[in-house]
Amino acid sequence: MAANIRKMRNIGISAHIDSGKTTLTERILFFTKRIHAIHDVKGKDGVGATMDSMELEKERGITIASAATFCQWDGHNINIIDTPGHVDFTIEVERALRVLDGAILVLCAVGGIQSQSITVDRQMKRYKVPCIAFVNKCDRSGGDPYRVTRQLSEKLGHNAVMMQIPIGLEADFQGVVDLITMKAVYFEGENGEDVKVTEIPESMRAEAEQRREALIDAASEFSDELTDAVLEETPISEKMVLEAVRQGTLTRKLTPVFMGSAYKNKGVQPLLDAVNAFLPAPEEVPNEALDMNNADAPVPLESDPAKPLVALAFKLEDGRYGQLTYVRVYQGTLAKGETIVNAKNRNKVRVGRLVRMHADQMEEVDKIRAGGIGALFGIDCASGDTFTAEGLGVSMTSIFVPDPVVSLAIKPENEKSEVAMSKALGRFSREDPTFRTYVDEETKETIIQGMGELHLEVYVERMKREYNAVIETGSPQVAYRETITRQAAFNYTHKKQTGGAGQFGRVAGYIEPAPGEGFVFENNITGGDIPTQFIPSCENGFKKCLGKGPSMEFPVVDIRVVINDGAFHAVDSSEIAFESAARGGFLDAYPKAGPVIHEPIMKVTVESPTDFQGAVMKLLNQRRGMIVGTQEEGVNATIEAQVPLAEMFGFSNVLRSATQGQAQFSMEFLTYREVPVQIAEELKKRKGEQK
């Protein structure tokens, strides 16, 4: 294994569904000799592409879970994280992006920049991941890398610069012209493995010259040397251009664009060269940990294998051999036989088997150095945990995890399924922090929660396929919340005298809105009106009221409870008595505090031909959607709206039939907002009927 950290790359392949990223990954693995035969995604030969290791993914032709895989190209070690493209699995994408140093943004030459690409691009921006673009499917009819490059600039705001131009297009697509070397590159042999470099066809020379000029012009902004060479008209070396483009890419100020057709085995090898040439080595990406002993102050990490270990568990998988934990080492070396500490609970664990993954095959290794990615065996931890050397006391920044917005009741059909289901749920919730599960105490139903309808559907499918659990599902429910809008006072005395010891406690104070703070309890009692030992009981009493709000039984959030007065009895006061008094006080004040219901609002982006723009807006409007804006670009329009999640169930079908299947949409959680009075009334009515 090459030890040189400069020759290490951790990259992701991010893209819209169906733009061909799985095929591209497959071809990369073929050309880097990690696999020896080529399969197609939808498995005409029944084998399926190597990265989609889950059955379900093979069937749907999409990639759900990210698998890390290792390969080598031209002396560089490359770890590839195959990231899911659908927004409903956004947490997977975000987690993968966290551990990446760079990414290939795969774009479809026909479809261009689609709403999904916009979401993925935004995530890359958030984690400041440098990227190079690959315009795939240049062999398809309607494929136009020039248009896609333009869109990359206009729609996503990249400084997109073509590094190649296509030789022929659509069915006639033959190869590319490399604008740095100014050579034509063809891909010959049965699987395109023979790269043939020749002179540029005469008919393309003028265009190539012109595009090269544009490339050098864009690149010169990042290199004084290149600028000087341009101004002084001295020869421009390949190295100069490469260095300048690299600088631009690393700072995310330039996005080099490559092109080809993964399916037809064209353009993959130059893309691999570009990964080595332009994407950063681990040491070029600044990373920080938080010092847990010093109020979470940031501590810079160094990609030095000799320093104490800091590693992040970014993905768990239950495989045939037990739990597999994918880790990225940020500092130090993770070595077999050593003892490491889980920063969350300070548990010590011994590193047993250490492997490097190639999709679902593995390769044993002795150590993983700073910058590397690998997997640990049989270690009990959750996704997002940090492992460090003993006594280091730092933790990686926690990954942003949004609260789930949809829930679904599920019921196993028989006992066997029940066992299988609980096993599956345990695994899924460990692997995916946005997927949660609990048993509703009243209905005794098992509830699963997640980020969208599809998110939950996929897990239900997986329970059926991977665990043979036969499951019935209810209809998806929106995670409503209750909160209050104004201050209201309470003064409640709990008194009970029915033989034996009595119960007595009085609490007084007020409740008020506390936006964004969840639940806050404040004790302003002075002079011992309520003895200190009973204060926690008061807090508990209030807390217990929050799980099910008095008005609609939705969880109550963003509320501050302040107690400032009370009374006790030397004999009759007890913890129970104060808990009951608190409960009474809460129920007393709550109706006076202007309670309202909040619902999750989604940011919905629809892309549609302009002809259907009116129809799409109508659909959104019917769904209580508020249209933020419309963006027209030639024949396509993008409509951005904010729509309550409750109205979005089944939207994909409706949209498809209203637009002859030509529109697509993406959606992500935006915020919680008050439910309009009319809808709140309906909810109340429905709740009443359920009882």
Add this chain to the structure above:
Amino acid sequence: MTSHAIPESLKPIAAITNTALPAGRIGAVVARAGVGKTPFLVQVALNGMFYGKNVLHINLSATVKKTVVWYKEMFSHMAVRHSLGGVTLDDLIARRFIMTLKTTGFSVAGLQERISDLQEQNIFSPDILVVDGLSFEESRRSDVSELKALGDSFGLKTWVSVPAHRDEPRDKRGMPARITEVADLFDLIWELLPEGKKILVTPLKQIESVDEDAMLFMDPASMQLDASKTAS
């Protein structure tokens, strides 16, 4: 949506921007690049939204996202300067509709179709039309006169931004050359002129019955509009 309490300090400013143009009339805001046409128009829009008016914001040179950012930015400055009594931008945005069109694809006829569509489907019915980013490199006489007719038929107050150049020659009324060709079509023309530590909103053409003493100016740092009774 309920209408909001208007902060006292905002009232004199909104009084000018909301009444300068009667419904059905068209006004131009002229300034050099970077002086503040967009923040000016965004505040005109926000002031209207505060008073319950619906704003259709057409941007021909930037994306919806960028336009949204302008609103956020201007609103947050407003919230600092005037006490807005808990009103958030979220409370107002139902009154705003942003439409971005590629300049090359811009036609008033197309716009008219869109507005009719929005009204018929009961999605959005504008009171104020803001057109930002229209290039005046070529003649816009027919566009401006069509916009005027459109505003008239829908009863809209239409605001159009017009870019000027630093060394542009001026006619005897002081109008930059770029706008003289269309000046007769506009009912109102205001120019944003940096002067000292202020950007003065200078009327080049006014609708009668406007309070001559009331002056608007912008703070170049926050781009916030302010009003004063006397010129300074």
